[in-house]
Amino acid sequence: MKPILILNRFSNQASALRQHFEENFSIHKDIRSERFVWDYWYVKNQYQFMRTPAYYYFPKKIYQQFHSQLVQWGREVLGCHDVSPTWLSYYVDGMEQRMHSDVPHGPWAWVYSLTPSKREFKGGETFILKPQTLQYWQNFVEEENREQSSYMEIIQPDFNRLTVFDPRFPHGVTPVRGTSDPLQARLVIHGWFVEPRPYVVGGLTPAQVQKKLQPALVEMSGVLQQLHHFHGTVSLRLSVTAKGDVSRFQWLTDTLVSLSQNETEIKQLKKWIQVRFSNTCFPKTSSASQVTVPLLFR
């Protein structure tokens, strides 16, 4: 199970997006309307930061390229077809997100950083509790004292870094300290990946894929009735030849947990999925296909 994915140097639009933000906050004789769009999001003892809908903030052409790249990545790797409406947020001195979980916004949350490479502030990291912290006594070993990084992942807001994580895990943003200047702030675009369904590239059509996967999905619900309760998402990729055979099966992501803490059952289920989906016969087509399939367990 890997609840966090980190992609550095994600977008070739990073500098253009950053530049637009800087221009809006620079001193102008003519005050731009973009300077008045910020909402102070404050929930006592929980959230404190400035935010605005990212979609409306940036010039269409620049933003659209970033957005398309993000959506395309989500389709290919997660089997999620879209993202929720995106937010642009900045955090200056004292601003933070205290620990929380986001359920059921979508199977994956994402944070894309436009924070300056040279940071003048401390904090502003994304923190996410580690799976072993959430199963503390199962993983307890009597040894020397442990500190923060043993219990949580701490992810720096590096410029142009996309962090994708399982939002069921308790997470937040550590308080920013040391700057009151928006131009030096922690600056991120964020949201959730949504609309999980098979994503197809190549000769097969989505309808053909749906039809052929349907029997496997029905069988799987029968298998699940024999097992204990699972929660989470997996995505897998099938490479399908033009003849319709599956030539390769690949796990892409996996956030599956057994609510009865039965790890053997997770292995059993994954083995079943691998064998069953690898044996799917698709129709003959003019060219090979790649099919990304998300499976949600609730």
Ligand SMILES: [Fe+2]
């Ligand atoms: Fe969150």
